[in-house]
Amino acid sequence: MVVDPASAPVCLKYKAYKRMVGYAIRYANNHLEQKKWKEVYGILVGSVEKETKVIVKDAIPMIVGDRAGVKYENKTYVDMAQIDASVYERSIQDKKNDFIIGWWHTHPGFAFFFSDVDKITHLGYQSPNPFGVALIFDHCEKNQESLGVAALRLKKPERGIFSTHQIVKLDYDLDIKTINQKIEKAIGNIQKNMGKILKELKYIQNVLFEDGFKSLQKNYGLSLIPKKDSTVLDENEQEIEDIDNSYIWDPESFKKSYQIPKFREKIEIQIKNYQEILKNLLKAQESAKFNANKSKFKKKLKNMLKKPNELYNKITNEFIKKIDIISPYFDYLDTDERKIIEKYEENMEKYHSILTKLNKKAELNLKA
Structure with missing residues (x-):
């Protein structure tokens, strides 16, 4: 037909x-x-x-x-x-x-x-x-x-x-009668709870993102910032995701186009210095010195990473609580409202990816 x-x-x-x-x-x-x-x-x-x-x-x-x-x-x-x-x-x-x-x-x-x-x-x-x-x-x-x-x-x-x-x-x-019965119940729930949902979204925007994440990036910055806009965060940050995630640390190359956060630069340099010292000890087959220094260096690096890990976990746990409240009503959010969540998640995921790799590098597991 x-x-x-x-x-x-x-x-x-x-x-x-x-x-x-x-x-x-x-x-x-x-x-x-x-x-x-x-x-x-x-x-x-x-x-x-x-x-x-x-x-x-x-x-x-x-x-x-x-x-x-x-x-x-x-x-x-x-x-x-x-x-x-x-x-x-x-x-x-x-x-x-x-x-x-x-x-x-x-x-x-x-x-x-x-x-x-x-x-x-x-x-x-x-x-x-x-x-x-x-x-x-x-x-x-x-x-x-x-x-x-x-x-x-x-x-x-x-x-x-x-x-x-x-x-x-x-x-x-479904038949119209069934749909009408179901939709009236749904409408009642939406009208009753949407005010609270919008408050939770505002909390994610103003407290978790503007205060929480931006403070984390400012004090313990890991993400590279394009020099064309050296604000703490920029919509164009997505352009550098592959650089951060590939984790080939090349500061001289990065500095041409990006602003490197001081915390990121400091800990990368520290890790590199410790790796060089430990490699030399391995070459010299000084195992006692190697083990003693490795333990000492690991402790220092973990101490440097302690605060960003704690802050990241604190902000993330708060976000999860808010999302648990929002999720039953996520279907009724529009572009602007969904973008609040997406922007937070994108930036936190990027930060977490780099932080995870730093935590791993801080273990100083060198190959003999």
Whole structure:
């Protein structure tokens, strides 16, 4: 059976619906003044089944806008690219055909249609993929008989914004009554707990990252800093990850492009000096002196690394506690909120990688 992609039906999985609604109701709901309602935007992940039907399996929140529109930012596009790559990797790993199948946004109080701006956005999905679909959620349209969501496509995408839109058939993996019962419970939990979740995110940003990690890097710095921006942390630090992780210590080469933290330089020099002394003792076959010096040097190095290890563990344990609280509601966080966690994790993982290698080098296990 040949199906026109522009009118192909859509099946919305409950997981995707819950994530979409869970984010949407944070910014427009019946308990919030109408003048404070805001539109939100996200992307859809799913697959095309036998070239006849679209299955929407996930609806990832991206960004919040104003009362009648959403403005994209550079980091939103970066986040989309990262999501696209991770979806592709998972598809290969799980042997599925999932990809970014479309987008979703909200029309609080406006019902279901495409504005000209919506058409332009949708062309970015339907032009490369004729099955590309848009879901629109309006909590005002939600009731016992309706889930308040519609699936839309452009009838003739080749006409661009001059094309009319059409609402296509939308099915669900559960019956509407069951979904409504489940979603009301989920909405209640989100509205009850989201304030606390946002406080925990703020704690990660301000206390664990700004105060904790930056203090750790300032006093016991390990990560190399690009000279073009010698602040404690920079978005471009990711560029030097391979240098740090390869762990070939070449300070003269690094100094051309990077600022080497004083603590890192000091302990690297100390380790190198101790290694040279121990190598000479090995060559001279002075085993008693070798063992005595090795024990003494190890103690000094471990003492130098004691504080950064303690601080790292303290900050990490605090972070784990916060993530345990946040994780049940992670699905309802947007790009900016997810980036708070990602930025912390990326920088702490990099620091930990170098610290682990220093701890290992501090054992002074030389080959005879």
